[in-house]
Amino acid sequence: MAARVIVIGTGPAGVRAAEALVEAGLRPTVIDEGRRDGGQIYRRQPEGFTRSYETLYGTESARAAALHQSFDALKSRIDYLSETLVWNISANAVHLVSGTSYRTLEFDALIICSGATDRLMPVKGWHYAGTYSLGGAQVALKSQGCSIGSRVVLMGTGPLLYLVAAQYVKAGAAVSAVFDTSTLLQRLSALPKLLAIPAALKKGIALMGVLRKAQVRVYRGVRPLEISGSPEHGVSHVEVALQSGMPFKVACDAVALGYHLRPETQLADLAGCDFSFDDAAQQWLPATDEDGRSSVKGVYLAGDGARIRGADAAERWGRLAALAAMQDGGMKVEGQVALREQLQVFSRFAAGLRAAFPWPARFASMLPDETIVCRCEAITAGELRRVVRETGAKEANRAKAFSRVGMGRCQGRFCAHAGAEVIAAAASVPVASVGRLRGQAPVKPLPVALAEKEEEGATE
Amino acid sequence: MSGRFVRLAETERKTFVITVDGVARQAAEGDTLMVALLTGMRALRDSEFGDGRRAGFCLMGACQDCWVWTADGDRLRACTTPAVAGMSIVTQLASAGEGVWPRG
Numbered sequence: 001m002a003a004r005v006i007v008i009g010t011g012p013a014g015v016r017a018a019e020a021l022v023e024a025g026l027r028p029t030v031i032d033e034g035r036r037d038g039g040q041i042y043r044r045q046p047e048g049f050t051r052s053y054e055t056l057y058g059t060e061s062a063r064a065a066a067l068h069q070s071f072d073a074l075k076s077r078i079d080y081l082s083e084t085l086v087w088n089i090s091a092n093a094v095h096l097v098s099g100t101s102y103r104t105l106e107f108d109a110l111i112i113c114s115g116a117t118d119r120l121m122p123v124k125g126w127h128y129a130g131t132y133s134l135g136g137a138q139v140a141l142k143s144q145g146c147s148i149g150s151r152v153v154l155m156g157t158g159p160l161l162y163l164v165a166a167q168y169v170k171a172g173a174a175v176s177a178v179f180d181t182s183t184l185l186q187r188l189s190a191l192p193k194l195l196a197i198p199a200a201l202k203k204g205i206a207l208m209g210v211l212r213k214a215q216v217r218v219y220r221g222v223r224p225l226e227i228s229g230s231p232e233h234g235v236s237h238v239e240v241a242l243q244s245g246m247p248f249k250v251a252c253d254a255v256a257l258g259y260h261l262r263p264e265t266q267l268a269d270l271a272g273c274d275f276s277f278d279d280a281a282q283q284w285l286p287a288t289d290e291d292g293r294s295s296v297k298g299v300y301l302a303g304d305g306a307r308i309r310g311a312d313a314a315e316r317w318g319r320l321a322a323l324a325a326m327q328d329g330g331m332k333v334e335g336q337v338a339l340r341e342q343l344q345v346f347s348r349f350a351a352g353l354r355a356a357f358p359w360p361a362r363f364a365s366m367l368p369d370e371t372i373v374c375r376c377e378a379i380t381a382g383e384l385r386r387v388v389r390e391t392g393a394k395e396a397n398r399a400k401a402f403s404r405v406g407m408g409r410c411q412g413r414f415c416a417h418a419g420a421e422v423i424a425a426a427a428s429v430p431v432a433s434v435g436r437l438r439g440q441a442p443v444k445p446l447p448v449a450l451a452e453k454e455e456e457g458a459t460e
Numbered sequence: 461m462s463g464r465f466v467r468l469a470e471t472e473r474k475t476f477v478i479t480v481d482g483v484a485r486q487a488a489e490g491d492t493l494m495v496a497l498l499t500g501m502r503a504l505r506d507s508e509f510g511d512g513r514r515a516g517f518c519l520m521g522a523c524q525d526c527w528v529w530t531a532d533g534d535r536l537r538a539c540t541t542p543a544v545a546g547m548s549i550v551t552q553l554a555s556a557g558e559g560v561w562p563r564g
Contacts, residue, residue: 033521035540040520046490046542049470117522129503129515130464136519139539143519144495145469171468231512234464234502254464264522375517375525378509409524414517445524447535 003027004106005325006094008086008267009113011039012311013303013318015071017111020322022077024331029079029105031086031096037071039115040135041311043143044068056142058167059203063311088441089270092298097446109298109325112267113318114305118258119283120414121156121363121421124371125227126257127378129234133414134160134258138167147173149254153238155179155224157357158260159204165218166210175216177250179240181259182357183221193352196345200312219248223363227255260357262417263305269439271299277432280351281308282359283417284436290340292321293328300325310353313346361431364421373422374415376408381422388426396435399423409445412437463499464515476545479531481552487543494519494526494538497549504528504538504551529553 005028007018014030015037021028036044042064045051053061081098088095093106118133125131132140132148134156140146147168153176154165165178194201211218221243229235239249268286269275274295278285285307288294292302302321303314316339323333367373369382384403393399396406396419405419406412412419416437424431473488478496487496494516497504503513504526516526519539526538531548 035542045470048473048490050472051469055469117518117520127507127511127514129513131517133518133523136517139519140465140495141468144465144490144492145467145471146465146495146499147468148465150466173466173468234513234515372511375523378507378511409527410522413522444521 004108005029005111006031006105006107006109007111007113007322008094009039009115009303009305010034010037010071011041011113011115011303011314012067013113013115013305013314013321014039014111015067015074016315016318017113017302017322018074018078019070020319021326022074024326024333026326027078029081030074031084031094032080032082033085035083037082038064038068040139042067043139045143045145049145051145058170059206060311063315067315085444086267087443087446089267095441097442100447107298109300109329110271111292111300111302111318111321111325112271112305113301113303113314113321114264114267116261116263116304116308117413118160119158119260119262119359119417120257121224121259121360121418122367122371122373122381122415123155123224123227123257124368125229125235126255127372127375128227128229128231130229130253131227131235131255131257134158134164134256135261137254137256138164141167141171141173145171147171147254148256149252150174151176151252152254152256153177153179153250153252154256155181155222155238155240156256156258157182157360158258159353159357160258160260161357162204162207162211164256165216166207169210169214169216175211175214176252177238178211178216178218179222179224179238180218180220180357181222181224181360181363183243186358187220187356190352190356193348193355196348196352200310200349219243222248223360223366259359260353261304261308262413263308264413265305266411266439266443268294268299268301268306270441270443272296273299273301275436278307279432280354282361282431289324290320290343291324291336292317293324298325298328307350309343309346309350313343313350316342316346359417361421364418365425367422373419374405374408376410376415377404379403379405384419384422385426388423394423394427394429394434396420396423396437399434400437406437411440411443462502464502465495465498467499478543478545479548481550487545491543492539493528493536493541493543493547493549496543497528497538497551501551506553
C-alpha cells in the first residue's frame, strides 16, 4: 500500500487509527488543530499544570492516561502536525494552515476523526456574555482550572450536563441549579438500552449521587424560557418553566448550555461524502459503512465526528477505520469482527442516551420572535420566520441566503440545527426536508494575510 | 473591575503582565488569552451587531465568539491563543482611538 495516509484529529479515534497504521508498518501524517493531543474529551492541560489524571478525568482517568501514553509512544513513528488546521479538502489533498504558513498534502487514504461540539437550542438571551456551551464550561475547568462564573447554572440535556455539573461541584465551583429538559420518565424508558453497558450507566448514576450529596438543585422536564441580563454586563438570571408549568427563576452570573453533541462534519462534506438524515439522531450525518468507509473512495470517517457514540466507541472505530483503509490498500488486516461487535454494543447504548436525553426539537417553534438564533450576527427567530413566510424559502441554504442564519463566523455550527427546526415549524414541513447547510471552505476563518499568501503560492 | 472566570485550581503559577485596553493586568503562565482576560474583566469584545458585549462561547475554537484585537490591529482567537508577556490587547475598539483598526 502507498504510504500516504493522513489522520485528522488526535482524540480517541485519531490516536487509535494512527496506532493501527503504525503497527502495520506505515508512517501516517497526523494533523491536530490543538496544541497538544487528546482531543476535547481527553484534552491535556498545559505544560506546568499539576493536577492529577484522577482530578482531571475522574472515572475516565485510566482511559485518558492510556490514550496519552499511546500517542507519546507513536510520536517518533508518525509525522505529527500540531496546531494545524485542515481548512479545505480537494481531490486527494488536504489544505493546511499553521500559524502563518500554508501547505497542501496529498493522500491515498484520509481518516477524518474531527470530533464533536455541543448541539445547541437557542433560548432568549443566550447571546449575553456569560453564556457558554457545556463543552466550553468543561474546557475552562479541565484545561485552565477555571469556573465560567461564581454562580453557574447548567441547562440543556445529555450526559455532559451531569458530568460537567459533577466536575464543577468537585472542583469547588458554586452550581446554582441544573435544569434538564428531559424527564425522569424518558430516562427510565431508556434503561433497557442503557443497560447495554452497565458500567457506563453506573457512572452516570454516580454523577447524580455527587450532585445530591452536594445538595445541588436538579430540575427535570423543564422548558428554558429566558436568560436575562444586560448587553453591557451579561447574564444575571435564568428563567424556566418547571415540569409542573410553574415559572422558576434563579440568579447566576454564568450559564452552561447544551443538548448533547453534534459531529463536526464540515471536512467530510468538503471531501464530497454523501450525507443522509438520521431519524434517530434527528440530524444529517455522513453515510459510512460499519467500518467507517465514506461514499468517497479513500476517505474514512470515525468517532464522534461522524456519529455520536462516545469516546470508548471512538477508540474502536478509529482502529477499525484504519484497518479498512489498509484493507482497501491491499494489505492483510485482522481483528475487525470483534471491533464491529463491540461497536454494536456502543450503538445500543448511544441510542439509549438519545432516548434518555432527547433533542427538544419542539422548543424551536416556541422561541419568542425576538430570540437570537444566530449568535454570530444577532439574527432572530422572527427574522428567519419572516424569510420563510415572505420568500417561501423552505430549504436551509436558501433560507440562509435570505436571512444570513448560518452565514456567520461559526458557519452554522451552533445555529444550523435549531435554525432548521425554526424553518420546518414555520413552513410546516418535516425537518428532514429542510436539508442541511452545505460546508464551505475555509472551515474556519483564516487571517487575510494567509489568503494572500495562498494566491502567491498558486501562481508559483 | 471583577472577573467573569474564577480560578479554582493551578493558582500557584508564576504571573506576568499583559496590557488590556491600556491597563496593565496580571496573567499566569499557561493561561489562554481568554482566561487571562476574563479572570480580570467580564467581556472580550463588542458584538458588531449591536447586541452588546461578548465573552466567548465554546472555548474550543469552533464558534469564533472570542475574537480580540492586538493594539497593532491583528485578530486573535482568545480561547486558543496562549497569553504571552507584553501582549497588548484591545477589547473595546470604540474607545481605542484611531490607531486601532481591525484588519481581519
